[in-house]
Amino acid sequence: MPGRRDAKVELISRVPLFERCSKRELAAIAAIADQVELREGKVLAREGGLGREFFILTGGSAEVSRAGRRIATLGEGDFFGEIALIAKVPRTASVKTVSPASALVVSARDFWTLLDAAPRTRQKILQAVAERLALLEAEPSVQR
DSSP states (O other): OHHHHHHHHHHHHTSGGGTTOOHHHHHHHHHTOEEEEEOTTOEEEOTTSBOOEEEEEEESOEEEEETTEEEEEEOTTOEEOHHHHHOOOBOSSEEEESSOEEEEEEEHHHHHHHHHHOHHHHHHHHHHHHHHHHHHHHSTTOOO
């Protein structure tokens, strides 16, 4: 299906982590993103657990909770877990679907394989991460 790839690229291009990437680089990231269907109640991330993938919701909704309290609801186009692609740090929140949902998923392993083969892409993404971390330090109440 020809439009499917373009739709994946469009969703990935909205993620701040990838905002410096060219269309070609975005297409390479889209190529490693798997479309998955998720049942209601599926835990996608567990607070304190190790993150091994990044998600972009393409349909449905999910609830984000910290210490058992709901802190946000995510919908189509929202994303989480991008820092798990870069650093091996514990998840700061839990995420669970609250309806049947669909998502693009990029595993850390596939992501790093791609970046090892594309140093310019890696540089752009790491610059975006550095800027995001600087913003978080400047505004400690902003967290993902």
